[in-house]
Amino acid sequence: MDSIEVVLIMLLAVVASAYIRRLLPAAIPLPFVQIALGATIAAQSSHGVDLEPDLFFLIFLPPLLFLDGWRIPKSGLLRDKGTILELAFGLVVFTVIGAGFLIHWMIPAMPLPVAFALAAIVSPTDPIAVSSIAASAPIPKRLMHILEGESLLNDASGLVCFRFAVAAATTGAFSLQGAVLTFAWLVVAGIAAGVGLTWLVNWVQRWLVRQFGEPPGSPILVNLLIPFGAYLVAERLHASGILAAVAAGITMSYVELNGHIHASTRIQRSAVWDTVQFALNGIMFVLLGEQLPDIFRLAGASLEESGHLSRWWLVVYAFAISFGLLALRMLWVWASLRLTIFKQQVRHTPRHKINPRLLLATTLAGARGTITLAGVLTLPLTLPDGAPFPARALTIFLAGAVILISLLVASIGLPRLLAGMTFPAEPEDQREEDLARRAAANAAISAIEKSQVALMESDACIDPEVYPQAAARVIAFYEHRLKEVDPDTEPAWRKTDHAEKELRLAALEAERSTVFDLARRDRISDEISRKLVREIDLMEARYR
CATH class of the missing domain: 1.20.58 (Methane Monooxygenase Hydroxylase; Chain G, domain 1)
Known part of the structure; x- marks a missing residue:
């Protein structure tokens, strides 16, 4: 099957997954449907998709990380920066060390650097998966902001640790001093590349618009290219392209505040980015399903090297690693909360007790997702001497299994754990x-x-x-x-807000139907019809 045909089929599978998901019980997450469709594609295809690790990394990671950095609430990120940094950096290092030794102890045939690489790549969490799973669960908004901030930063820290572990596995050497200096350069130069490129591109774009006007579609295309540019510039500087993409996204959120972009461009750009995010996330899970048969076969061969002939040991390893990650996360979150309570005691501020259900919910909410999948698929195929990378298929299989188990545990546990809980209202937003x-x-x-x-x-x-x-x-x-x-009239107005919205939506629907009917009967031109329908659609988007 030609590459173009495979890409088109996978895009169709992503579209189909969204509709199939609506026919299934709410407890089944969308990624499960996409993985199943990917496995179906593999069964019908004569040969699988050959993934080039570096190209795969470049295509998928920069736009996803850029968008995460762009859309994360900055106020929540700054307010809970201490907790977020503890989870995003401290927990990642704690997970890499703890899970790395656990994996190597369970699977002696997997070299210790490869075990650390697997632990590093399963350390980043995915709030998109959690928010879709827990759509019906009353997760506090502040907790969701913490989880989003953690995911944004631990993507970078986890992938940087993964890079070090892979380098140690391929070269067979590791220097702590060299790692510290390299890490400092990766962080500083990566962030500088992302911030600098974003400001430069937007400054040049504003100058061109002032001189020549704004060509339709040009600002959106430039915006789509920024994360790739930031990533490539950082990589040329031997810095972290991952951090560059994140920094570019955060910088873009501040550049956006200058208000120079036209309103229509912002609306169209938002729709384009939503489509890109949906497509990339979906294709990655479809790819995982498409790769699973070969990964399972090669993982079984790696398993035989560890002395186990039964393929059920793959399941045992996957669940052991998954629950080991949950235990490490719960221990770290509990210690972080105890430290916060201790600080409150020292400062003589009101203390809050640890809620066991919220502690467990924070633990389960650490579901893995697309970043883990994108990272693990970039493992080198061979070592510098041409030998196959040790336990590559087993590592990819275990990472994919951890993703599935974490999604399954979160989808089953979170709604049941938080059911019936009430949280204080947060009037700050209103x-x-x-x-x-x-x-x-x-x-x-x-x-x-x-x-x-x-x-x-x-x-x-x-x-x-x-x-x-x-x-x-x-x-x-x-x-x-x-x-x-007006504060004096606000309560009365709030009571009628819902009713007024429903009436306005009914009126807009009638307007749109009438315009379409006039266009079908050639009473108005297609151009006039599109113009009026766009105005109605924008009004409806406001009320929805």
């Missing part, structure tokens, strides 16, 4: 939204008044009486917005 709405409405009214005077005094003014009437209508709209977020 207060911030109301503050922004009031400030924006007042600024809009002031701008309308200034613009009205300027337009009436300009030479282009034909009828001065038109502007006061138009200004009054627009100001009335913003005064209505101010009343909606």
Whole structure:
């Protein structure tokens, strides 16, 4: 089967998985469906997909890490930075050491550097998988922010540790001093490359737009290329392309605040990135399913080298590693919470007791996902002397099995564990939204008044009486917005908010149906139809 045909079939499998998932029980995560479809493709194909590790790393990781850095809530990241750093760096190192020795003890045929590589690549967590699994579970928003921040940073730290372990496995040498210096260069130069390239590209783009205007689609394409550029520049500097992609995403979130991008571009760009994220995440799990038959066969051969002839030992190893990771995570989270309580005692601040259910939920929420899969598939095929990389298939199989088991445990455990729990409301978001709405409405009214005077005094003014009437209508709209977020009238308005939204959505649906009907009967042109439907769609997106 040609490569292009395989890619197209896999994309179709990703699309099909989204619909099949809706027909299955809620406890079955979407990745399971995609893996099953990948295995079906492998069964129907005459030969598998040959993955080039470096190319696979370049295609999948930079955009996913860039998007994670771009969209993570910065306020939550800064507020809980201490806890996030403990989980993202301390827990990763703790996991690599603990799980690495555990794996080597269980599987003596797997060299210790390879065991550390496996432990490093299964250390990053995936909040996207957790959020999709726990959509019906009442996970506190603050906990989700911590999990997102942990995942963003432990992707980088876990993959950097993985890189060191693979280097030790291929060269047979490891220097602690050299590793520390190399790690410092990887971090500093990688972050600098991501930040510098993002600022430079956006500055050049703004200059070009001022000079020549904004070509349709150009800003979106440039935005898609930034993570790949940051990754490649960092790799040329022998720095961490992983950290460069993360830093580029975080920098992009701050660059976005300058407001120079057109509104239509932001809407289209968001849709493009959602599609890219869905496609890349889906293809990676489909690829895992497509590779599983060969991986299982080669993993069995590696297993025989350890003295076990039964393939059931693969299952034993997978569950042992998975529950070892859970135990290490629970121990670290418990120690981190105890340290926080100790700090509260020293500072004489109100202390909070450890909630066992939340402790267990935080442990189960450490599900593995696409970053683990992308990283483990980049293991070298051979050593520098041409010999096969030791236990490569077994390592990939165990990493894939850990992903499946962690997703399964989280999908079954989290909803049941958090069922019936109530958490205090977090009014900060509503207060911030109301503050922004009031400030924006007042600024809009002031701008309308200034613009009205300027337009009436300009030479282009034909009828001065038109502007006061138009200004009054627009100001009335913003005064209505101010009343909606007025603290004195807020409770009454909140009661009618849901009803008004439903009525507006019904009205918009009627508008759209009418426009489509007129276009079908050739009463209006396709161009007019698309323009009006786009306006209606944007209004509907606002209310939804």
